[in-house]
Every structure is written in structure tokens, then in C-alpha cells.
Amino acid sequence: MTAASLLSRGGLVFDLDDDAPKPRDILVVGDRIKAVADPGRAIEGDVPPGLEVIDATGRMVVPGFVNAHYHSHDVLAKGLLEDMPFDVWALHSQPAFFGPRGKAELRMRVLLGAIDCLRNGITTVQDMNTLVPQDEETLDVILAAYEEVGMRVVFSIALRDIGALDVAPFLPPDVPADILARIQGSDRDPIADLDFVERQIKRRGDLPSRMTWALSPSGPQRSSRALLEGIADIGQRENLPIFTHVYETKAQAAKARVLYAAQGGSMIRWLDEVGLLRPGTTLAHCVWLKPEEIAMLAGRSVSVAHNPVSNMKLKSGIAPMRALACEGVNIALGCDNSSCGDCQNMFQAMKAFCLLAAATDPQPTGVLAAGAMRAATIGGAEALGLKGAVGELRGGMKADMMIVDLSDPAYMPFNNATRQLVYSESGRGVETTIVDGRIVMRDRRMTTVDEAALREELAEMMPRFRREFATVAAASERAKPYLLAANRNVAAVDVGVNRFLF
Numbered sequence: 001m002t003a004a005s006l007l008s009r010g011g012l013v014f015d016l017d018d019d020a021p022k023p024r025d026i027l028v029v030g031d032r033i034k035a036v037a038d039p040g041r042a043i044e045g046d047v048p049p050g051l052e053v054i055d056a057t058g059r060m061v062v063p064g065f066v067n068a069h070y071h072s073h074d075v076l077a078k079g080l081l082e083d084m085p086f087d088v089w090a091l092h093s094q095p096a097f098f099g100p101r102g103k104a105e106l107r108m109r110v111l112l113g114a115i116d117c118l119r120n121g122i123t124t125v126q127d128m129n130t131l132v133p134q135d136e137e138t139l140d141v142i143l144a145a146y147e148e149v150g151m152r153v154v155f156s157i158a159l160r161d162i163g164a165l166d167v168a169p170f171l172p173p174d175v176p177a178d179i180l181a182r183i184q185g186s187d188r189d190p191i192a193d194l195d196f197v198e199r200q201i202k203r204r205g206d207l208p209s210r211m212t213w214a215l216s217p218s219g220p221q222r223s224s225r226a227l228l229e230g231i232a233d234i235g236q237r238e239n240l241p242i243f244t245h246v247y248e249t250k251a252q253a254a255k256a257r258v259l260y261a262a263q264g265g266s267m268i269r270w271l272d273e274v275g276l277l278r279p280g281t282t283l284a285h286c287v288w289l290k291p292e293e294i295a296m297l298a299g300r301s302v303s304v305a306h307n308p309v310s311n312m313k314l315k316s317g318i319a320p321m322r323a324l325a326c327e328g329v330n331i332a333l334g335c336d337n338s339s340c341g342d343c344q345n346m347f348q349a350m351k352a353f354c355l356l357a358a359a360t361d362p363q364p365t366g367v368l369a370a371g372a373m374r375a376a377t378i379g380g381a382e383a384l385g386l387k388g389a390v391g392e393l394r395g396g397m398k399a400d401m402m403i404v405d406l407s408d409p410a411y412m413p414f415n416n417a418t419r420q421l422v423y424s425e426s427g428r429g430v431e432t433t434i435v436d437g438r439i440v441m442r443d444r445r446m447t448t449v450d451e452a453a454l455r456e457e458l459a460e461m462m463p464r465f466r467r468e469f470a471t472v473a474a475a476s477e478r479a480k481p482y483l484l485a486a487n488r489n490v491a492a493v494d495v496g497v498n499r500f501l502f
């Protein structure tokens with residue numbers, strides 16, 4: 001049940017412009033914040049019916065985070081992979097290799113990923129979802145699980161009609177045919193895929209208020225011109241945000257130099273040509289951008305979703321965040337797949353965002369905790385098409401927030417709200433999470449799902465999943481030396497920028 005009204009009383013209300021937040025009461029009516037006021041001043045006149053009071057004394061109320069890049073399909077694979085460059089990892093984690101999953105597993109992975117988010121104060125997620133099989137039943141199970149857990153989601157069905165791994169052009173010539181077939185994948189019909197997505201948007205037009213649609217080509221190099229232009233067209237007609245992966249790895253940059261030779265080797269110019277470089281587009285990763293491409297993103301009001309932890313785990317390089325910030329590009333933060341970051345934790349992402357700036361620049365960079373908090377809240381909201389709805393705590397906004405316990409050692413002593421959220425907090429202090437005016441976690445317990453029952457169900461499910469994961473891993477093992485050789489070939493290619501420290 002959505003609480004009719006909530007009053008958070010006595011908590012310090014986080015303010016990006018004030019490192020010493022003040023106690024404020026927050027009145028929530030329905031799904032929105034009605035007032036943020038001095039203690040005792042939030043309610044004028046009659047007490048709203050059904051008012052639930054939360055004593056937030058000794059706590060800080062913080063806007064819910066926006067996880068701007070995530071895929072729910074491999075939540076069960078957390079902790080299973082390590083020390084793999086991107087394309088080797090991709091061979092282990094692509095949903096296509098696993099075949100159809102049962103409904104219980106589809107529901108489980110959405111719920112577990114969402115609980116990981118909500119426990120860490122993430123109230124909105126962009127799930128770039130690869131539906132396998134791509135059918136209505138699979139989609140409905142996933143959307144129902146989001147509805148059940150009560151998380152805000154901007155949902156997109158990831159499309160790719162070119163099956164090959166990004167690094168495929170750089171393979172050595174002696175790859176056995178069966179391994180090559182696995183690496184090359186199989187292509188799909190773009191028209192059928194576009195038609196499927198458009199039909200789903202029409203069919204599920206009545207999404208609950210916490211859910212919105214977006215569109216996702218998996219990556220320009222994995223998509224035909226017809227697919228990219230088709231997505232641009234649906235995006236314009238339906239006014240939907242678009243999310244895609246861009247320049248995550250050096251192999252993608254090296255491939256772009258050949259694939260988009262007519263566009264000066266630039267994936268960004270190619271996106272422009274197919275109508276996707278526009279406000280409302282968010283590019284995940286952007287590790288291997290050239291300076292002139294960064295300027296283009298700024299000029300077109302395109303957002304970047306930075307995923308520092310996954311970029312490090314998959315040996316993708318360090319994204320040029322200082323240059324993007326200096327050019328005024330809107331920056332959001334994501335936690336990416338659970339198999340390449342192993343958790344949905346914005347505190348880790350924010351800390352890495354700040355600290356990585358030091359890896360490439362020994363001088364002060366201006367990459368500060370406040371910038372990380374902005375990216376995790378307002379920046380993410382803008383990227384997801386939710387600007388003015390989430391990311392801030394003020395009257396009229398959706399009531400998405402977390403309540404953080406200031407008696408946690410992370411705040412002892414409490415010197416600076418922003419810096420301690422970014423550098424000291426681990427997620428341990430998040431006590432209560434509210435989405436759309438509804439308490440979904442209270443005193444560290446989920447209110448929307450039975451976590452004990454979920455744990456039991458998971459324990460039953462995992463032996464089979466681990467067996468199947470091991471089968472995919474074993475099949476990928478023979479391809480690994482060839483993919484590593486391709487990676488070495490890419491290392492020798494000059495793409496005009498270097499995002500490694502060598």
C-alpha cells in the first residue's frame with residue numbers, strides 16, 4: 001500500500017550547496033514531496049489523513065540515487081568472474097549463450113538487483129535489458145518484478161542485430177571455425193526487433209508511475225544503420241530517452257576507426273549521422289573519446305553514464321571525466337552488470353569517480369565529492385528524462401529518498417555531509433529507503449518482498465544456475481587465448497588517445 005502521507009521529522013536534509021545540512025521536516029503526500037520546512041512547520045492546517053511519522057532525528061535524509069547504467073540479466077553471476085578483459089568477460093556473460101531462463105529466475109534476478117540498489121539508497125535504475133527469449137511473457141515477468149519490489153525503473157530492451165564480439169576484427173588468423181562461430185555470433189532482423197519493441201510500448205502503455213520506457217541499441221558497432229535509424233525514429237515519435245554503449249573499450253575505438261572511416265573514424269559522428277546525437281541520449285562508458293568528440297557531446301546536450309568500477313574490473317581504461325566535466329557534459333553514474341562490478345553500490349561508484357581523477361592527473365582536478373553526488377542524483381535524473389522529478393528533495397518532486405544513520409562510524413565525527421557520503425559511507429548507514437512516497441525498506445528490512453522466502457528460493461535455484469554457468473564458461477575457455485591475442489593486437493593500434501597508464 002502506498003502511504004497516504006509521510007512525515008520525516010527532525011532529520012538533516014542533504015543539500016548539495018551546504019556541507020552542514022540543517023534539520024528539516026519533509027511532508028510527503030501520495031507520491032510527492034509536498035513541503036520541506038523548518039522543524040514543526042511542514043504541516044499547515046489539518047494533519048493529512050493516515051499520516052505516518054518517521055523520526056529522523058540523528059539521521060540525514062538524502063535524495064535517492066539514480067543508477068544510470070545497469071543490466072538485470074546477470075545478477076545471479078555476481079562474484080563468478082575475475083581478471084578478464086571486456087571481450088573475454090562478454091563471452092561469459094552474454095544472455096544469448098545461456099538460453100531461456102525460467103520465470104522464477106527472471107523474477108529473482110530483478111528482485112535481487114533491485115534490493116541491492118535499494119539497500120544502497122538507489123531508488124531509480126536504468127535497466128538496459130536483454131530479453132532472452134525476446135517475447136512478451138519474459139518482458140511481463142520482469143516488469144511485474146519491478147512493480148513488486150517498488151523500485152523506479154527506466155526500462156529499455158537492448159537490441160543488437162550484429163552478433164560479433166567487438167574485438168572480432170582483431171583476432172589472429174588461426175582461429176578454429178567452431179570458436180570463430182561463437183565469437184562471430186549470429187545476426188538478427190532489425191525490422192522484426194524494432195517492431196517488437198514498438199508493439200511492447202503500445203501494449204504496455206499503462207505502466208505504473210514508477211516505470212517509464214526508453215530505447216537501447218546495445219552499441220553502434222553492434223547495430224545496423226537500419227536499427228539505429230529505426231530507434232532514432234521511434235525515440236522522436238514516442239519522445240523517449242535513448243541509452244547505448246559507446247567507446248567502452250579500446251577495441252571499440254579501433255573498430256570505429258575502420259567501420260566509420262567516412263565519418264573520420266568517429267563513432268560519435270556516426271551517431272550524429274543516424275540521428276541519435278541529441279538531447280535525451282545517454283552514452284554509457286565513453287572511455288575512449290577524443291577531445292573533439294567530447295566537444296560534440298557538450299554541443300548536443302548528450303549525457304554520459306560513467307561506470308568507473310566496471311571499467312576497472314574489465315580493464316577498459318579510465319574515462320576522461322575531468323575533460324567531460326570541463327566541457328559541461330552532463331554526467332551520470334552507473335554500477336553496470338552485477339558480473340563486472342559485483343554490486344549495485346553508488347557509494348563505490350562515487351568514490352571511484354573522484355579518486356580515479358588522481359590516476360591521470362597529479363594536480364588538483366576539480367573533480368570533487370559534490371560533483372560525484374550531483375552525478376549520482378541530478379545528473380542521473382537528467383540523463384534518464386526525470387529532471388525535476390527525482391534527484392532533489394524539494395516540494396513538488398517525487399518522494400524518492402534514503403535515510404542515513406549518522407551514528408554509523410562513517411559519520412563519527414560528522415564533519416562534512418557531502419565528503420563523508422562519498423568517501424566514508426559504504427552503504428552500511430542506509431537505514432530506510434522511500435520510493436514514490438512508499439517506504440520500501442524500513443530499518444534495513446524490505447517491506448515489499450519477503451527476503452527470507454527469497455533466500456530459500458535462491459538457494460534452490462543456484463545449483464542449476466551454477467552448473468549452466470560453468471558449462472558456458474567451459475565452452476568459452478577455448479576461445480580465451482584467441483580473444484587475449486586479439487586484445488594484444490588492439491593494444492598495438494594507435495587510436496589517437498590513450499586511456500591506460502602505459
Ligand SMILES: [Zn+2]
Pocket residue numbers: 069070071128245284336337
Ligand atoms: Zn552496459
